[in-house]
Amino acid sequence: MSTGKVVLGTVAGLAIGGILGILFAPEKGSVTRKQIMDKGGDYADDLKSKYNEFADSISEKLQSAKDFAQELVENGKAEFDEAKNEVNHSATKY
Incomplete structure (x- = not known):
């Protein structure tokens, strides 16, 4: 799923939830x-969590690509x- x-x-969920909460609120x-x-705070926390997961995933992929490139360089030099x-x-000989 894209960011x-x-x-x-x-x-959209925040907006819809807010509107429905106001319209149907018994309190x-x-x-x-x-x-x-x-x-809203719960949604913000959830969004932060998803962002951190996404950032960690990107970081891991970049590190993996860096390691792969380093390995290619070392193999090429050898x-x-x-x-x-x-x-x-x-x-x-000649």
């Missing part, structure tokens, strides 16, 4: 507003050195 969809869904306005604020030694060895 944009998560954010859009969260914002006084102050109680309803507190409940909406509490729910193969280059081996080929260079073979050329030098062949050149000294």
Whole structure:
């Protein structure tokens, strides 16, 4: 799921929940507003959690790509050195 969809869904859920809470609230306005604020805080915490998970996932993928690139460089250097030694060895034969 893309981050944009998560954010859009969260914002839409907050808006719809807030509107429905106000329209159908059996309590006084102050109680309803507190409940909406509490729910908004819960949604914000959930959004922060999803963002942190996304950031951790990206960080892990970047580290994996970095490790892979480092391995490629090391393998390439080893193969280059081996080929260079073979050329030098062949050149000294003649």
